[in-house]
Amino acid sequence: MNNKGSTMVLLVIAMTVIVALGVSILNIAMMQYNIRNYSTEAKQLFYKAEDGLNEAFSDVYILIDEAAARAIDEAEEYLNLYPLDEGGAESIFCAEFKNFVTVNFKNRAENSSNPKVKIAEPNLIFSGNRLTAHLISIYRTDKIEKHVEVDIVVLVPVYSNVKSNIFDASDYIMFDNWINVN
Amino acid sequence: MNRMKLRISNNCGMTLVELVVTMAILGILIAPIMSMFVFSAKINNTASNEYKASMLAQSYMEEIKAMREIDTQKYAYNSSTGKYECLVPETESSYGAEILIEAGEGIVYSIKISIIQDTQVLKILEGSKIFY
Numbered sequence: 001m002n003n004k005g006s007t008m009v010l011l012v013i014a015m016t017v018i019v020a021l022g023v024s025i026l027n028i029a030m031m032q033y034n035i036r037n038y039s040t041e042a043k044q045l046f047y048k049a050e051d052g053l054n055e056a057f058s059d060v061y062i063l064i065d066e067a068a069a070r071a072i073d074e075a076e077e078y079l080n081l082y083p084l085d086e087g088g089a090e091s092i093f094c095a096e097f098k099n100f101v102t103v104n105f106k107n108r109a110e111n112s113s114n115p116k117v118k119i120a121e122p123n124l125i126f127s128g129n130r131l132t133a134h135l136i137s138i139y140r141t142d143k144i145e146k147h148v149e150v151d152i153v154v155l156v157p158v159y160s161n162v163k164s165n166i167f168d169a170s171d172y173i174m175f176d177n178w179i180n181v182n
Numbered sequence: 183m184n185r186m187k188l189r190i191s192n193n194c195g196m197t198l199v200e201l202v203v204t205m206a207i208l209g210i211l212i213a214p215i216m217s218m219f220v221f222s223a224k225i226n227n228t229a230s231n232e233y234k235a236s237m238l239a240q241s242y243m244e245e246i247k248a249m250r251e252i253d254t255q256k257y258a259y260n261s262s263t264g265k266y267e268c269l270v271p272e273t274e275s276s277y278g279a280e281i282l283i284e285a286g287e288g289i290v291y292s293i294k295i296s297i298i299q300d301t302q303v304l305k306i307l308e309g310s311k312i313f314y
Contacts, residue, residue, distance in 0.1 A: 014208070
């Protein structure tokens with residue numbers, strides 16, 4: 001029987017198996033590395049997208065301060081003319097506050113850079129003494145895009161509190177319904 | 183019969199020679215293949231380290247995000263840098279961390295978490311939080 005070269009054939013088979021094993025293990029390791037990298041990057045992007053919403057919140061917080069100051073000025077002007085009409089002054093305060101907030105909300109909260117922040121509602125309207133705006137923040141890189149959404153709720157301050165200077169804007173603004181879309 | 187004997191004797195030691203040659207070739211070729219296994223193990227180890235570091239950074243971040251106000255016992259204010267700082271020393275079994283909280287625009291505070299291994303920064307996670 002001619003056995004010449006049979007060991008070489010076995011060698012080739014063994015080598016093929018080992019190389020296949022090596023390549024597949026390397027492939028799995030690379031895949032796992034990429035998945036973990038992606039997960040780590042996605043985590044960072046989530047926080048970056050959240051930063052956009054925090055900045056918007058901060059800007060609206062300042063807007064509430066400005067709106068309250070402006071509204072109380074208007075109310076006081078009215079009171080100078082009609083000193084006994086506290087009810088009328090309160091109505092003017094509320095109307096001026098609502099008007100100032102709705103007119104300026106979009107240009108304060110929205111941001112066109114990265115993260116991009118936009119408001120879902122085309123028109124913002126107070127419902128009673130409450131305004132709810134749905135904000136969407138998107139942070140983009142070449143590979144990943146992260147969306148975070150939240151409602152910012154603004155309440156009309158209590159007239160007597162603003163008048164007697166015990167007003168704190170943090171009592172009249174809050175986050176609601178956090179959503180992490182992807 | 184004599185011819186048959188001659189043929190058998192001609193094959194004597196042939197398999198041994200083949201085996202030796204095979205082992206030599208296998209020895210030469212196995213080295214780069216083994217390095218492939220070692221490389222895979224290294225990649226796996228790096229990925230595992232970075233993932234653990236990012237998980238740790240996330241847990242620090244969430245701890246800060248859950249605070250109503252800055253815990254100055256843990257995050258001491260450094261007047262020279264103007265930041266709240268917390269240094270977690272590195273041990274043999276756990277990573278170290280440097281956590282910085284700095285007042286930004288308005289009421290937003292920026293947070294920077296660096297995870298440290300062997301005095302090298304392994305991972306950085308940045309975020310923000312509103313404190314008023």
